Amino acid sequence: MPYSATPRLGFVGAGRLARCVARAWSRAGYPVAAIASRSPGPARELAGQLPGCRVVDDPQQVAACSDIVFLTVPDDKIGAAANALQIDLSKSGARAVVHCSGATPVDVLAPVRAQGGDIGGFHPLYLFGGVDGDLARIQGCSVTIEAAGPLSETLTALARALGCHPLSIPPGGRMLYHAAAHYAASFALAALSETVSLWQQLGFSEDDALRAVLPMLAGTIETAREKGLAGALAGPVSRGDAGIVEKQLTLLDSLGGDHATLYALMTRRAIGLARRRPVPPSASALAAMERSIENVLGARDGSGIPGPGQQGGE
Numbered sequence: 001m002p003y004s005a006t007p008r009l010g011f012v013g014a015g016r017l018a019r020c021v022a023r024a025w026s027r028a029g030y031p032v033a034a035i036a037s038r039s040p041g042p043a044r045e046l047a048g049q050l051p052g053c054r055v056v057d058d059p060q061q062v063a064a065c066s067d068i069v070f071l072t073v074p075d076d077k078i079g080a081a082a083n084a085l086q087i088d089l090s091k092s093g094a095r096a097v098v099h100c101s102g103a104t105p106v107d108v109l110a111p112v113r114a115q116g117g118d119i120g121g122f123h124p125l126y127l128f129g130g131v132d133g134d135l136a137r138i139q140g141c142s143v144t145i146e147a148a149g150p151l152s153e154t155l156t157a158l159a160r161a162l163g164c165h166p167l168s169i170p171p172g173g174r175m176l177y178h179a180a181a182h183y184a185a186s187f188a189l190a191a192l193s194e195t196v197s198l199w200q201q202l203g204f205s206e207d208d209a210l211r212a213v214l215p216m217l218a219g220t221i222e223t224a225r226e227k228g229l230a231g232a233l234a235g236p237v238s239r240g241d242a243g244i245v246e247k248q249l250t251l252l253d254s255l256g257g258d259h260a261t262l263y264a265l266m267t268r269r270a271i272g273l274a275r276r277r278p279v280p281p282s283a284s285a286l287a288a289m290e291r292s293i294e295n296v297l298g299a300r301d302g303s304g305i306p307g308p309g310q311q312g313g314e
């Protein structure tokens with residue numbers, strides 16, 4: 001049986017993600033019926049911005065007055081929260097429970113399915129800061145949906161109501177999907193922290209470094225949007241400047257730690273992109289870069305990972 005066009009939504013957890021999606025869905029005409037959270041303060045604050053929304057103490061009370069319950073708690077709390085919910089399809093309460101984690105299998109909601117409820121995963125590919133700006137910034141992002149039948153259709157509509165693109169993921173694919181997504185979020189920050197830490201050796205403050213590098217990153221993103229990853233590639237690898245790559249590897253190696261290892265692994269990925277360019281650099285230049293990379297990685301333990309005491313940077 002299909003869900004109502006505007007099902008009643010409930011939330012367990014009033015954190016960064018819930019603050020954005022509950023408000024966006026309420027504005028889009030979806031009734032947010034109830035919120036329960038560990039601390040009452042954030043739940044009250046969020047409910048105060050949602051017409052008709054109640055704050056309740058017990059997640060079961062959320063299930064009693066919603067059609068779909070979103071478990072927006074930390075990942076390691078999802079299983080226990082799902083386990084504690086009772087689904088009674090003969091009553092007017094929840095018929096679906098959904099979590100928003102990218103990495104947690106949807107099967108963690110199996111206790112709900114065992115009671116006849118629908119289960120699903122709804123993972124917005126966005127880094128929520130818990131700020132008002134999230135509501136505008138989430139538009140244009142993608143939401144990865146893992147669900148079947150009518151719930152899948154409803155979650156797809158909910159993704160569109162956020163201004164997002166729905167993206168379907170096969171069962172069991174979440175761990176790989178989420179591991180890979182780090183490169184566009186926390187690992188992008190980790191890469192920037194390497195820039196900042198190396199530039200600090202030249203006397204740049206973190207503020208100066210970020211002021212300089214963030215517009216460059218924004219420009220790179222725009223160019224990638226226009227020309228694709230291989231087309232947007234710039235820097236010595238794209239030009240076949242093997243001499244520069246070798247000198248930079250040698251310099252970073254001399255700093256100790258794992259600076260050269262990180263540079264070598266990223267350069268290896270950049271060489272892969274360079275090969276896909278309409279006019280790739282010469283094969284001999286790319287081969288020379290690969291030899292320089294091997295010189296660094298081979299000097300480690302064979303895995304490219306520095307040994308004990310060789311961890312770098314900050």
Ligand SMILES: NC(=O)c1ccc[n+]([C@@H]2O[C@H](COP(=O)([O-])OP(=O)(O)OC[C@H]3O[C@@H](n4cnc5c(N)ncnc54)[C@H](OP(=O)(O)O)[C@@H]3O)[C@@H](O)[C@H]2O)c1
Pocket residue numbers: 012013014015016017018036037038039042071072073074075077081099100101102123124125126127128129
């Ligand atoms: N943040 C992101 O960028 C992002 C992006 C995509 C997906 N997600 C997913 O969204 C989910 C929520 O993440 P978040 O970043 O919004 O987390 P968060 O900001 O840490 O918020 C978690 C909320 O859950 C509450 N909570 C914790 N344990 C609870 C329990 N046992 N019962 C009821 N409420 C409980 C917390 O209460 P307190 O106020 O007392 O701590 C808090 O309100 C996670 O599955 C996460 O993987 C997050």
